[in-house]
Every structure is written in C-alpha cells, then in structure tokens.
Amino acid sequence: MTDTLTPISAASPSADEDLDNLAVWLEHCARQGGWLERTAYRQGTHRYAYAEVYDRVRRTAGALRRLGIRREDRVLLALPDSVAFVVTFLAVLRIGAVAVPVNTFCHADELRSSEEVAEASLIVSDESLREEFRGRTVTPGDLTGPSDLTDEDSAPDAVTVDTPAFAVFTSGTTGAPRLCFHTHGDALHFDQAIGSVLSLRQGEICYSVSRMYFAYGLGNSLLLPLQRGATVVLTPQRADEASALSVLQRHGVSVFYGQPSFYARMLAHPQAERLGYLRLALVAGETLPRPVENRLRCLLGARLLNICGTSEIGHAVLANGPDEVVPYSLGRVLPPYDLRVIDDAGEPVAAGQVGRLQISGPTIGPGVTRGSLPPHRLGPDDWFTTGDAARVDDIGLVWLLGRVDDIEIVGGTNVHPTEVEDLITGIAGVREAAVCAVRRAGDVTSLRAYVVADPGADRHGSLAKTIRSVTEASLTRYKVPEDVEFVDALPRNSTGKILRRVLRGWNAEALNGTE
Known part of the structure; x- marks a missing residue:
C-alpha cells in the first residue's frame, strides 16, 4: 500500500x-483512503485497526442512546489516554452530543467542579474515579452495547x-479554567493548518506526551492522525522522560509531541x-x-517544529519549520488564520514593535x-x-516574549522574564529557571531567580x-536577579506551563516572613 495520501476531498460519499x-x-x-485494515492505535x-475502532464507536453510540443521551447533551470523559477514550469521544459526536474531556489527574474537588461547569448529563469514567x-456515571465497559442494538440506535x-x-478546558494558568467549544467542522481547519505542515503519512507512528484531555493532545492523538x-x-x-524515550525506540515513533519542560528533561537523560x-x-x-532549542536543533535541525496554539483556537496557529526555520521565532501564521499585534489602545503596531498578539479565524471559542x-x-x-x-518582523515571522500577564515590573520598567530565564538556563548546571519581581524592604523592587539545578x-x-x-555581564542592571533561590521543582500546571x-x-510569603 502506498504511503501517499488519497485526496479525501475527491472521494464520493x-x-x-x-x-x-x-x-x-x-x-x-x-x-x-484505504486504511480501514491498518492499525489506528x-x-x-494490542493493535486496534481503524475498522475495529469504528465498529466500537457505532456500538458505543447505540449504548449511549439507550441511556437517553441526545443531541447537545454534555458527556464528561474522565478517562486516561486509551482506545476507550477515542471510542467514547467519537461515539458521543456520532449521536450529536458534546464530548468534554477532563484531566484525570485533577484533585477530586476540581473533578466535581469540572462536572458542574460542563453541566454534564453523563460522566464516562475510569473505574478508579x-x-x-455526583452525577450519573458509567464506565467504558458499561457502553459495549448489547447484542440487540438496532441500526437506529447507532445511526449518526x-x-x-x-x-x-466537543469542548476542552483551558489550562487555568491565570485563573479558573474555562470551557472552550469546538464544532464538527473545526477538525478540518486544524488539518488545513498544522496538518498540512506535518504531512502525516499512512501508517506513520505518532506519540504525544500531552494528554487527550487538552486541546494540543486531542489534536495530536485523535483529530489529526485519524484524518x-x-x-x-x-x-x-x-509519561516521564525515561518511559517516553523507551516508547520512541520500542515503537519506532517518527512524529513526537511534547512540551518544552518535558524536552528539557529528555535532553538530560543518557x-x-x-x-x-x-x-x-x-x-x-x-x-x-533558547538553550533548550539550541540543544534540540543540534539533534534535529529543521525537524524540530516550534508551534503555538491555544485551547480557544483548538490547535496550532503558528509554526516554525520544516520548510523555513528561523531559530527562536514561532514562524508564520497558518492558513486559514490571520494575526496582528496591537498596542494597549487596541491599535495595530508597526513591524518589529512589541504588543499584544491577536488571532482571527474560523475555530475560535473564547470559553x-x-x-x-x-x-x-x-x-x-x-x-x-x-x-x-x-512582535512580527517585516517578513511576517512571529516572535513571542512570553505572556502579557507574566511581565514583571522592576523600578517602573517592564521586564520580559523569558529574556532573563533563557540566559540563566544556558548556564552549565542549570536545568530550569524562572524569575519574578520581589518588593523588598523600603519598597524597592528587584528580581529573584528560582533555579532547578x-x-x-x-x-x-x-x-x-x-x-x-x-x-x-549580559543584562541591564534592573534585569539582573538580586538573589537566587534553589528549588527542587518549579510550579507548573498539568500542561507544563509555569504558574507565575x-x-x-x-x-509574598517570603516578604511576610523573613524579609
């Protein structure tokens, strides 16, 4: 069977x-496309062929209908990355309901809060959860579908x-997570954007350490490869770095998805x-x-794709490579999206000027x-x-300087933490670093560096x-950390983002206690 894709748009339904x-x-x-008998997962x-996955989807859809789930009902998925997740997710979509994945590693109170935010009619949960x-809960085993299911039960x-x-929760780095909705047509736009950059081939082996209850992982492991x-x-x-590297070798993975902090740990592995x-x-x-990118580029060259997207957009909207690699940039905006950079008054800024990034396009749900x-x-x-x-340069390349909310103010001057953190992370013996402004005695403000050695x-x-x-030696005085505090780990959310x-x-605790 050929490795080239059959143009689906030319197929007759x-x-x-x-x-x-x-x-x-x-x-x-x-x-x-001719891959029903190929391995999907x-x-x-175990190996699960596409045909087997879709047969399970139809039977699960019928079981959901018999439980009374109807169009637009919310079904919360509290499942680990598994074929059961994939089957249940697609079965919910097949009957017109809305699938809402939730982070299974959340605290019990957060799980119940997610249930309330989603206004779930049904929860499909791993047995352990x-x-x-509080609501009606079943396990994937309860949805295998009785033998007397009719075609009407499982009809789309x-x-x-x-x-x-489907709807995905934001990561909640700056506050309570929000629920971002996406439509049946959005996955085709994701494929038009990042899918065209990846050019996944039939039978190519993919692995994502980002879980499917996040938009990034959902696209990586379900929406993009199945198309x-x-x-x-x-x-x-x-996954941890050792198990992920083992998966890459054992399965012959050719396309891998991860977060910067995860790659940093992998690079430190023998x-x-x-x-x-x-x-x-x-x-x-x-x-x-930048130090992590430099080390990855030494191994991968143009095969490293630095991409950017959000839960609100659904997947990647910016990508650097493989056809055009400019180190440290995020590349260009991907069709069908557009971008601009604005100042605090909401007006577009000139090329090269720093401002707030805005995106327009067909898949955006603010949450x-x-x-x-x-x-x-x-x-x-x-x-x-x-x-x-x-900032966007005069040829359309995008450069991110961190989150607007992450900007630290030192002596009345804005400091982008990533500039300082990149420098510190490049020092031998430093694994990770984050800086933050500290108001010290006499209301003097300066930076503190938190370092994982x-x-x-x-x-x-x-x-x-x-x-x-x-x-x-390298920074303007107000950007130099006044002190360094060594910690075992930086505070991160489940997607790997630093919780500033x-x-x-x-x-604040240090100021109230010892300073």
Missing part, C-alpha cells in the same frame, strides 16, 4: 452518509459543521540521542527556552465558566487576544556566583 458529522467523516476518510501489546462524581445524528462537537491514516501509540499512564531518529519533533505549550448552548464563538473576522506579548551542581557555591556574574501566580505567592 455514499448517499446515506452525513459527512458534516465529524465521527462519520473520519470513518469515511479511512474507508476512502497501539496500546500496550467513578466515586468522585444529522448535525452541521457549525454544531458543537491521515497514521498510527498512534497510547500510554494510559502519565539516551537523549533517540530524539535524533524522529522525522518530526513538535514542541508547544509554553515558550521554548465560558459555565456551560451554555449555544456557546459563544467568534466570527472569522473577529479578533481573539491570546494574552501573549509578541542539575544533580551534583554546587548550588549555593559556584553555581550561584556564576548566575550572578553571567547576568551582570504561585511564584509571586512564594515571594
């Missing part, structure tokens, strides 16, 4: 197919491309060279520190703190403010002195 329904469309892609020692919810709902299909006939490795357990065998390595989720239908969606001509500080580093001796001397509000809380 059968008369009884409603290709506006995303679950139906994906099965149609597999049938017309590898989980442990079943008791954490006649939705439109604008009908809500192209790729094979995805699923690991229900949360078997980091395995990354060099990838066809593509994608990094997203937070700003990629709600309580579920409601119809959910709020931006029109293709409306602008969404991402919260990133950015490599094992064996002389943290309070030579390393602290080196950090001080390197920053003094927690850092600021550490500073």
Whole structure:
C-alpha cells in the first residue's frame, strides 16, 4: 500500500452518509483512503485497526442512546489516554452530543467542579474515579452495547459543521479554567493548518506526551492522525522522560509531541540521542527556552517544529519549520488564520514593535465558566487576544516574549522574564529557571531567580556566583536577579506551563516572613 495520501476531498460519499458529522467523516476518510485494515492505535501489546475502532464507536453510540443521551447533551470523559477514550469521544459526536474531556489527574474537588461547569448529563469514567462524581456515571465497559442494538440506535445524528462537537478546558494558568467549544467542522481547519505542515503519512507512528484531555493532545492523538491514516501509540499512564524515550525506540515513533519542560528533561537523560531518529519533533505549550532549542536543533535541525496554539483556537496557529526555520521565532501564521499585534489602545503596531498578539479565524471559542448552548464563538473576522506579548518582523515571522500577564515590573520598567530565564538556563548546571519581581524592604523592587539545578551542581557555591556574574555581564542592571533561590521543582500546571501566580505567592510569603 502506498504511503501517499488519497485526496479525501475527491472521494464520493455514499448517499446515506452525513459527512458534516465529524465521527462519520473520519470513518469515511479511512474507508476512502484505504486504511480501514491498518492499525489506528497501539496500546500496550494490542493493535486496534481503524475498522475495529469504528465498529466500537457505532456500538458505543447505540449504548449511549439507550441511556437517553441526545443531541447537545454534555458527556464528561474522565478517562486516561486509551482506545476507550477515542471510542467514547467519537461515539458521543456520532449521536450529536458534546464530548468534554477532563484531566484525570485533577484533585477530586476540581473533578466535581469540572462536572458542574460542563453541566454534564453523563460522566464516562475510569473505574478508579467513578466515586468522585455526583452525577450519573458509567464506565467504558458499561457502553459495549448489547447484542440487540438496532441500526437506529447507532445511526449518526444529522448535525452541521457549525454544531458543537466537543469542548476542552483551558489550562487555568491565570485563573479558573474555562470551557472552550469546538464544532464538527473545526477538525478540518486544524488539518488545513498544522496538518498540512506535518504531512502525516499512512501508517506513520505518532506519540504525544500531552494528554487527550487538552486541546494540543486531542489534536495530536485523535483529530489529526485519524484524518491521515497514521498510527498512534497510547500510554494510559502519565509519561516521564525515561518511559517516553523507551516508547520512541520500542515503537519506532517518527512524529513526537511534547512540551518544552518535558524536552528539557529528555535532553538530560543518557539516551537523549533517540530524539535524533524522529522525522518530526513538535514542541508547544509554553515558550521554548533558547538553550533548550539550541540543544534540540543540534539533534534535529529543521525537524524540530516550534508551534503555538491555544485551547480557544483548538490547535496550532503558528509554526516554525520544516520548510523555513528561523531559530527562536514561532514562524508564520497558518492558513486559514490571520494575526496582528496591537498596542494597549487596541491599535495595530508597526513591524518589529512589541504588543499584544491577536488571532482571527474560523475555530475560535473564547470559553465560558459555565456551560451554555449555544456557546459563544467568534466570527472569522473577529479578533481573539491570546494574552501573549509578541512582535512580527517585516517578513511576517512571529516572535513571542512570553505572556502579557507574566511581565514583571522592576523600578517602573517592564521586564520580559523569558529574556532573563533563557540566559540563566544556558548556564552549565542549570536545568530550569524562572524569575519574578520581589518588593523588598523600603519598597524597592528587584528580581529573584528560582533555579532547578542539575544533580551534583554546587548550588549555593559556584553555581550561584556564576548566575550572578553571567547576568551582570549580559543584562541591564534592573534585569539582573538580586538573589537566587534553589528549588527542587518549579510550579507548573498539568500542561507544563509555569504558574507565575504561585511564584509571586512564594515571594509574598517570603516578604511576610523573613524579609
């Protein structure tokens, strides 16, 4: 069988197919592309063909209907990355309901809060989490479908491309998570954007350490590969650097997705060279520190794709490479999206000027703190403010300077933390670093650096002195950290983003206690 893709747009649907329904469309892609008998997922020692996955989807859809789930009902998915997740997600879409994945590693109180925000009619949960919810809860095993299911039970709902299909929670780095809705048509736009950059091939092996309850992971492991006939490795357990490198070798992974902090840990592993065998390595989720990018480029060159997107958009909207690689930039905006950078008054700035990044396009759902239908969606001509500080050069390349909310004010002057953090992270013996402004005695403000050191580093001796001397030699005085505090780990959310509000809380505690 050829590795080139069959152009799905040229395929003729059968008369009884409603290709506006995303679950139906994906099965149609597999049938017309000729990969129904290929492996869609590898989980442990099991291999699941596309045909088997879609057969399970139809049976699960019928079981959901028999439980009374109807169009526009919310179904909360509290499941690890697994074939059960994929099947349940697509079955919910098949009957016109709305799938809402939730982070299974959340505290019980957060799980119940997610249930309330989603206004879920049903929770499909892993057995270990079943008791954490208040509403009606079933396990995937309860949805296998009885033998007497009729075609009517599992028939797809006649939705439109604008009908809500799924919703994802934002990561909540700056406050309470919001629920962002996406439609049955959005996945085709994701494929037009980042899918055209990836050019996944039939049978190509993909693996994402970002879980499917996040927009990034959902696209990586479900929405993108199922449109192209790729094979995805699923690991229900949360990965660490050793297990991820083992998966890459054992399964012959060619496309890998991770976050900057995860790549940093992989690079510190003795078997980091395995990354060099990838066809593509994608990094997203937070700003990629320059020292980490430099080390990855040494292994991968143009095969490293630094991309950027949000839960509100659904997946990537910016990408650097592989056809055009400019180190440290985020590349260009991907069609069908557009961008601009504005000042505090909302006016576009000139090329090269720093401002707030805005995106327009067809898939943007700003998010709600309580579920409601119809959910709020931006029109293709409306602008969404991402919260990133950015500049765009005169040839259209985008450079991110971190989150607008992350800017620290020192002596009345704005400091972009990533500039300082990149410098510190490049020092031998430093694994990770984050800086934060501290109001000290006499209301004087200066920076403090929180540093995670490599094992064996002389943290309070030579390393602290080196950090001080390197920053003094390279930065304007107000950007130089006044002190360094060594910590075992930086506060991060489940997507790997630094929780700067927690850092600021550490500073406040220090000020109230010892300073």
